[in-house]
Amino acid sequence: MPEMDGSRRGSYRCPVCGHRDLAELPEGETTGLIRCSHCDTRLRAELRSDDTGRFTVQVAEGPEG
């Protein structure tokens, strides 16, 4: 599998703890749920179309599961 831009990888900054890390969304998806690798908060990540490689994130609301 060639390492092209199939997956949507980008950086995010956790709004809760300020931790910065990389996350990846499934191919073809521009939004998805990720977890902060530091505080384990569920975050909703949205890939910015104008600035690829960076996610806009917000705390995911709603019950778990």
Ligand SMILES: [Zn+2]
């Ligand atoms: Zn965090």
